[in-house]
Amino acid sequence: MPTLCSGGRLSTNGGDDEWAHTISRAQPMSEREYVSMNTKTALAHAEHRLNQIPATSEDDGLDFSNLYLFCPINVDEITTRWMNPYIPVLGQQVKQYPAGVSAFIFRTLKSYAGIAARGRGVLPFIHHTQMSVSGSPAGSPLTTCLSLIRICETPSPGSEATAMMMIQREMQNVMESSTGYDDLCLLGAFQAYLIYCLVLFFRLDPGTTAHLRPAMMSLQTLAHLSSKQGLICMTDQQRTRPRWEEWIVTEIKRRTLYVMYLFDSVLSAQEGVPTFLGTELSGLPAAASKLLWQAPTRSIWEREYNIHLAEWTEQGLTIDELWPMPEDMDEPSIAKRRRRVDHWLEDIDEFGTMLYAVTVCTHGG
Structure with missing residues (x-):
């Protein structure tokens, strides 16, 4: 019967048919009952999801050791971001999201919570290689999360608290x-x-932020710790192709950062406090192209990255190029930025489209 290991992790110790019972029982369940009825279902769905992920070829041999990365930004400003509404900082720019944009962000992030809970599809900040054994080994925090979170798909009445x-x-x-x-x-x-x-x-305690503010502080701490290990490949400075593993890690980190910042703006709106432009992220690359992000094998990714280098003879688009035009920017520079954004838009995936929709509807283009 599945049990809870130390720290609340799930463990299965044998076959038990309790999981097959319907989860929609009227009375609240104990924690042990709740885990027992959901663990095997969660693992079955996780296995089904893994079978739908594009597999890398046998010779891809993912190796995430010895990554040559660097961090070009002041990551300390990430971990202290929660203080911005309370302690003014020189140069802060308030983001005034139109109501429609706020609703769009809210519903988009809510869909991410649904994807995670239902176990259908892959979140846009999780790379398909992370779903392989070598990319995210059993027992890792992400693997544990993707299994544990399945208990939230259809919780029985009264079991939400558990x-x-x-x-x-x-x-x-x-x-x-x-x-x-x-x-x-x-x-x-x-x-x-x-x-x-x-x-x-979005699913267990909709709209409540009291317990999430401390959690956001911890989340920003994790973002800081991860980011300072590197957000850009060292080879980007020489305009040469990095290792696939290096690119995967940095692209994941940046996408996860951007989602965290959007979620922070949702919580701020719920609490009626201002949210600020994430100027500390200036210079980081915007979301990569769909062909690079979804490349199923190393050889395909290398081919697409060679094309990317040939097309982007200068640095690729950065996230701040989607923000308001600087007041002192002249017309030729404005025209150049718009051409770069147009070029970027030709190849982006749904995540990049979402980022563009939020920024252009907020700041204009």
Whole structure:
């Protein structure tokens, strides 16, 4: 029968048919009953999801050791971002999201929580290689999260509090273990913690922020720890192709950061406090092209990256190029930026489209 290991992690110790019973029982369940009825279902769905992920070829041999990355930004400003509404900082720019944009962000992030809970599809800040054994080994924070979060798909009446307690316990365990994580495991912890926050806010305790503000502080701490290990490949400085593994890690980190910032703006709107432009992220690349992000094998990705280098003879588009035009920017520079954004738009995936929709409707283009 499945049980809870130390820290709230799930463990299965044998075959038990309790999981097959309907989850929609009228009376509240104990934690042990709740886990027993959901664990095998969650693992079955996780296995089904893995079978739908494009597999890398046998000779791809993912190796995430010895990554040559660097961090071009002041990551300390990420971990202190929660203080911005209360302690004014020189140069802060308030973001005034139109009501329609706020609703769009809210519903988009809510869909991410649904994807995670239902186990259908892959979140746009999780790379398909992370679903392989070598990309995200069993027992990693992300693997644990994607299994545990399945208990939130159709919780029985009265069991939401139990599910919330289990998730919060695992969140605490992630934070307590974070100091011992290597870079790859720390990245998985950052992603997992973000997913837990999304599910808590959008599915288990909709619209409540009281318990999420402390969680956001922890999330920003994980973002800081992961980001300072590197957000850009060293080879980007020479305009040469990095290792696939290096690119995967940096692209995941940036996408997860951008989602975290959007979620922070949702919480700020719920609490009636201002949200600020993430100027500390200036210079980071915007979301990569669909062909690069979804490349199923190393050889295909290398081919697409060679094309990317040939097309982008200068630096690729950065996230701040989607923000308001600087007041002192002249017309030729404005025209050049718009051409670069147009070029970027030709190849982006749904995640990039979402980022563009939010920024252009907020700041104009």
